[in-house]
Amino acid sequence: MAIIAGLLRRMLVITVTIALVGLVWWAATSIWDVPTYLIPPPSEVWTALTTSSSFFLTNARVTATEILLGLAVATGAAVAWAALIVSVDIVRKAVFPLMVVAQSAPKEALAPIFIIWWGFSATPKIVMASLIAFFPILVATVVGLERFTREQQLLASSMGAGPLRRFFSFRIWVALPSFLSGIRLGVTLAAIGAVLGEYLGSDKGLGYMIVTSARQLNGGFLYGALISLMIMCWAMVRAVDVAELLLLRGTRAGKGF
Amino acid sequence: MRTESQQAASEAGRQFGSGAIGTSMSLVLPMVSAIVVGLIWFGVVALFDIPKYILPSPETVVASMFENRSALFNEAQATGLIAITGLALSVAFGVPLGFVIARYKPLRRVLMPPIVAIQSIPKVALAPLFVAWLGFGAAPKLIITTLVTFFPLTLATIVGVESITVTTSQLARSIGCRSFGLVRYIWFPSAAPYIAAAFRTAATLAVVGTLVAEFVGSAEGLGNLLLIASGNRDTTLAFAAILVVAALGMVFYGGASLIARGATARLGSEYMRSKTT
Amino acid sequence: MSRQIQSVPPDVRAPVGVPISIQGVGHSYVTNEGRRVEALKEVDLEIAAGEFVVFLGPSGCGKSTLLLTVAGLLKPTTGRVRLGDHEVRRPYTDLGIVFQDPTLLEWRTALRNIMMQAEVRRMDKEKARARALELMESTKLGGFEDSYPSGLSGGMKQRVAICRALLHDPPLLLMDEPFAALDALTRDQMGIDLQALWLNDQKTVIFVTHSITEAVFLADRIVVFSPRPGRVLVDLPVDLARPRKLDDQKTPEFLDRVDKITKLLRNEGVLQE
Numbered sequence: 001m002a003i004i005a006g007l008l009r010r011m012l013v014i015t016v017t018i019a020l021v022g023l024v025w026w027a028a029t030s031i032w033d034v035p036t037y038l039i040p041p042p043s044e045v046w047t048a049l050t051t052s053s054s055f056f057l058t059n060a061r062v063t064a065t066e067i068l069l070g071l072a073v074a075t076g077a078a079v080a081w082a083a084l085i086v087s088v089d090i091v092r093k094a095v096f097p098l099m100v101v102a103q104s105a106p107k108e109a110l111a112p113i114f115i116i117w118w119g120f121s122a123t124p125k126i127v128m129a130s131l132i133a134f135f136p137i138l139v140a141t142v143v144g145l146e147r148f149t150r151e152q153q154l155l156a157s158s159m160g161a162g163p164l165r166r167f168f169s170f171r172i173w174v175a176l177p178s179f180l181s182g183i184r185l186g187v188t189l190a191a192i193g194a195v196l197g198e199y200l201g202s203d204k205g206l207g208y209m210i211v212t213s214a215r216q217l218n219g220g221f222l223y224g225a226l227i228s229l230m231i232m233c234w235a236m237v238r239a240v241d242v243a244e245l246l247l248l249r250g251t252r253a254g255k256g257f
Numbered sequence: 258m259r260t261e262s263q264q265a266a267s268e269a270g271r272q273f274g275s276g277a278i279g280t281s282m283s284l285v286l287p288m289v290s291a292i293v294v295g296l297i298w299f300g301v302v303a304l305f306d307i308p309k310y311i312l313p314s315p316e317t318v319v320a321s322m323f324e325n326r327s328a329l330f331n332e333a334q335a336t337g338l339i340a341i342t343g344l345a346l347s348v349a350f351g352v353p354l355g356f357v358i359a360r361y362k363p364l365r366r367v368l369m370p371p372i373v374a375i376q377s378i379p380k381v382a383l384a385p386l387f388v389a390w391l392g393f394g395a396a397p398k399l400i401i402t403t404l405v406t407f408f409p410l411t412l413a414t415i416v417g418v419e420s421i422t423v424t425t426s427q428l429a430r431s432i433g434c435r436s437f438g439l440v441r442y443i444w445f446p447s448a449a450p451y452i453a454a455a456f457r458t459a460a461t462l463a464v465v466g467t468l469v470a471e472f473v474g475s476a477e478g479l480g481n482l483l484l485i486a487s488g489n490r491d492t493t494l495a496f497a498a499i500l501v502v503a504a505l506g507m508v509f510y511g512g513a514s515l516i517a518r519g520a521t522a523r524l525g526s527e528y529m530r531s532k533t534t
Numbered sequence: 535m536s537r538q539i540q541s542v543p544p545d546v547r548a549p550v551g552v553p554i555s556i557q558g559v560g561h562s563y564v565t566n567e568g569r570r571v572e573a574l575k576e577v578d579l580e581i582a583a584g585e586f587v588v589f590l591g592p593s594g595c596g597k598s599t600l601l602l603t604v605a606g607l608l609k610p611t612t613g614r615v616r617l618g619d620h621e622v623r624r625p626y627t628d629l630g631i632v633f634q635d636p637t638l639l640e641w642r643t644a645l646r647n648i649m650m651q652a653e654v655r656r657m658d659k660e661k662a663r664a665r666a667l668e669l670m671e672s673t674k675l676g677g678f679e680d681s682y683p684s685g686l687s688g689g690m691k692q693r694v695a696i697c698r699a700l701l702h703d704p705p706l707l708l709m710d711e712p713f714a715a716l717d718a719l720t721r722d723q724m725g726i727d728l729q730a731l732w733l734n735d736q737k738t739v740i741f742v743t744h745s746i747t748e749a750v751f752l753a754d755r756i757v758v759f760s761p762r763p764g765r766v767l768v769d770l771p772v773d774l775a776r777p778r779k780l781d782d783q784k785t786p787e788f789l790d791r792v793d794k795i796t797k798l799l800r801n802e803g804v805l806q807e
Contacts (some may be wrong), residue, residue, distance in 0.1 A: 013370055038390055098290050104461040104510055108469055109479075109502040112487035113495055117311065192379040198482075199385070199473055207382070211473070214385035226386060230378045237377035243460070425632040427607050432654045433627035440653060446641045502654060522643035531640065 040219030045227070048220030060228050064206040066122055066194040067236070070129025071186055078134055078182070082141035096142060105134035108196060115201040125197030125205070134187035134192040140182025144175030177248060184240045191233045206232075266423040267439070313493040329501050335527065336478040337505060339395060340463040343402025344509075347459060350454060352408045355414025356444060365415070372408060372415075380404045381469045388474030398470035398478070405466035406459040417448025418516030446524055450532035452515035460513035464506045481503070551738045552628075553586035554604060558613030561599050562763075572763040574599055576612060578765070579757065583705075584736040588749040590795065591767075592804045593761030596717070597742050598710050600764075605631055605708055606741060616704065627655075629706040630699025634714045636691035638683040644694045645679040651701040662701060664799040669697040673727060689720040693727075700731070707732075709741045711750070722780060725751055729777055750791045751778055758795055760802050767798055 022042055028034065029041040036044060049056060081099070085092045110131070114124035148171045156170045198207025206229045215219035295315050302314040303309065309317070322329060357366050358372075383404070387397035421443060429443050471480025479502050486494040521529055561574040569688060574596030581587050589597035601606040604615050606626040615622040617629075638647050645666060652662035670676055673693045683691055692712060713721045725748060732739060743749055748757050750772055758767040774787055782788055799805050 024482070049518055068447070086449050103456065103507070105467045106461065106468060106502050108465050109483065109499045111472070112483050113492065113499070116487050116490065116492060159522040188377050192381055195379060195382045196469060196472070209384065214389040217389065221384065222389065223346060226383065227383055231376050234374060358536060360693070422637070424635050424637045425639070427602065427605075428631060428633070428637045429654075430607060430625040431605050431627060431629065431631045432651055433625075434654050438654055442650065443639070446639065451643075525643075527684070528641040531684065 010046065035206045037217035037219045040223055044220040045223045049228075050222045052221075055077055056209075056224060056228055059204055059206050059209050059225070059233060062122075063191075063194055063198065064232060065124040066197070066205065067129055067187070067233075069122075070126045070190040070193055071133055071183075073130035074124065074133035074190065077122055077130070078137035078141055080144060081138055085138075085142050086145045087147050099135060099138055103139055108153065108192075111167050111200050114197065120201050124201070125194045128197045129190040131192030133190040136185040136189065137179075137182040140178045140185070141175060144178030144182075145171060147172045147178065160234050177244070180240060180244045180247075184237055187236045187240060188233060191229070191236070193198060195229065243252075292475040310490045310492050311388070313496060317493050318496045318500065321493045323501065325494060325497060329497065332477060332479045332482045332498070333501050333505055336464070336467050336480065336502075337509075339398045339470075339478070340402055340505075340509065342462040343399050343466065344406050344459060346399070346403045347406040347410050347463075348456065351410035353413050355411040355448075355452075356418065356440065358411070359415045359418035359444075369415070372412060375408055376412065380408075381466060381472075383474040384470050387470075392417050393474050393476050398467055398475060401470040402463050402466040406463050409455045409459050410452065411464070413451040414448050417451035418444050420451070432534045449521045449524055453521055453529060456517050457510060457513045460509040461506050464509050468502060550705060550736055552618045553583045554579070554581040554601070554706070554740075555616040556581075556604070556613070556736060557616070559600060559603055559610045559615060560612040561596060561603070561608070562611050563747045575763045575765040576597065577764075577766055581738060581740070582622075583738055586732055586739045586741065586752060586754045588753035588756045589740060589759065590744070590749045590756055590765060592761050592799070593744070594762045595759040596762065596764030597759050601708050601710050601740055602741050612716055619723070627703055629708060630702070630704045630780060632692070632695050632699050632707070632709045633714045634711040636688075636695040638694060640683050643680045643682055644675065644686065644690075645695055647683070648698045648701055651698050655702055657702060657783075665703075666697065666701055669700055670694075672731075673697055681798065687720075688716050689724060692716065692724065696728070696731075703735070703736055707737050707739045709739065711742050711744065714744065721748070725769075726780070728752065733777060746795050747793050748785060749795070750788055752772075756791075758796065758798060760803060767802065768795075770794070 025039070026042050029036075029039055043062070083093075085096050085099075108128075111124070111128055114127055118124040151176065153166060156166045162168060172205060194205075195207040195210075198205040199211050202208040206225050209221060209225035210229070213219075213225060298312075299315050302312055313321075358368050381401060384397065384401050387400050391397045391400075425443060425447075426439075429439055434442055467478065468480040468483075471478040472484060475481045479498050483495055483502075484497045486492075486498060518526070518529075552623070556577055556579040558572070558576045558578060560572070560576040562570055562572040564570050573594075579599060589600065591597050599608060603610050604617070604622065604626075606615075606622040606624055617626060620626070632742075637646075639650065642650065648666045648669070649659075649662060651657075652659065670679060673696065675690060675693050675697065678686065678690065681696070686694065696712070713724050716724065729734070729752060741749075741752060753772045756768075756770045756772060758770065759765065760767050770791070773789060774782065774791075796805065800807075
């Protein structure tokens, strides 16, 4: 009951916020004489979104696929590395500090090179997305797996769990909150990677729509594409939140923001 | 007094690179790995006869860096200036805003959901919009850089202030701390570890933000140079620029760490470390 | 110990002890579900200057609430509190307060945690420092001035918190279950040391606890609260000779008081067998 009430209240807050922003936006465009290619009135964006909805949907699907594939590659690689890092001491000592350092390296600089290598295809976007998303997910997973204390391990053993059982029935659950917060970060980062790739060289996708309509000063399409992208990313992050809520019901982490 | 598991946890924290061994390792390891990567790079290019426009050999990249040193230096300066200005703006406004939001509960209720929501949208994607508005000058790049670095700092400040326990604020009030005294004695020291960590992250984000803004629309900076080089299929120069970007990122991260350490010297490094792993 | 405390210059010292008048103080609040909960029924209490009063009662009976109300940290729903001839409306600062959690600032050393009191109050740094060092010496904290809280045991942290509460020599000391998180041996020792400190300068003390033995050992007077909504069950004077020793806990007079309170609480359904 309380969860539903909270959800309803949050929905209300979001609706009111969106309505307010829309109102201010509409007022700004109708009171001042702003050029419509800079700030088009909401109606123009709405018209663009509804009359060309299939065009928007096609491009959104392209970008969504890139983000999700990038995220999947990053997650798979991060989990594999994390398992290796926590179970093999040498790997952990040699590799993990390096990964922590690499987390803050400006990997975005490689994007133009990827375009040279793979051209306008989806590959450079997926590679960019997974490259940026990989490190935070890895670090979060390792930190999560490290939360498995000696007491928890002893408890699991006393119940007769072998090494594999301990890992899959206990340790993974201990690691889950941290892992999911890594995924949450990863979603946004993967989106940045994919869109950046599209900005630098593409012929489809929301990023492509954004740069071309910005260049052609087509306000309706520019804002429509930006809003679609923001909503898409927001929805993906919320999906992780929902997963967290379902998986970790009742725990403190389940309520985290 | 401490339980075994707490000790184990702090031990793990130390091994994660915050202890004495960790510090020296975090300096040596990147160098070792840079050398290893360089050797692999060298080997791959030599063995597989890869065309220069796909992957130039390390020595030609270094030669290109030397050859274009003044151009690279100038562009790095342009990028660095924007990144520093954006970062400074974010600190100057983001941290005080965090304190204000943390102080007033109604404000927190209204502003926290949008701030958290903004965290989850890719802000650099807005770059084309600002370029369309403001042209190829410094303004759109500055806006993007500030936008990217602003919210992590605000959020960290809020989280830091919220980490203060009820008894601590009761104690402070019973001693007689009022507004400014509260900020000075309780709020700032409590939030400092969080702000310092966010500041280090923001420093690298500033470089990334400026770079992406330059990709989208700029007549100068390392991002612009990278685009021109890749447009000309001058992969060698592009790699040279990437190495300079990486170096700039390291300078920013190192500089931010030093500033954070200096600003919080009074709080003791042990305390600062205990809050951030 | 008394010699050291007396060496404090007179201008740092405040008049000893303050009388407290609690008049019809009640607390109720509204829960998230909109239910009105009465935590504390109207309480009347007169506490004399220099008296050591213990509030005793089960969890949630409102005794901590009353303590925070005396400090002006909580506003009562009804009634008022007077300290001497001052009516408490805002946080009242001429007192020292000790919580169950030592509430040390982790970024300050033990000495600087105590000196926090002096910094905020803009006391004379040198004099305050001298007093802080004396207090640390007399509470067996000598040599730990530069230790950070993370390096101190639970008992030592609580001693630092007590020193901090006493640095400005306040006429009133409020203690909210200060020893509840300590082990039994440390707890006994802290009780003995607190008695010695109090005998030395006879501040007014309000001490909240769950422990009947601790209450009888320390108090001039025990105020026993009923389960929620809290009200005063009995106001019991403890006229045992001071300084009390651990062995006194075996005397018939001591056990008689313990017994009386135990029976009282059992009648309220707090202790069931």
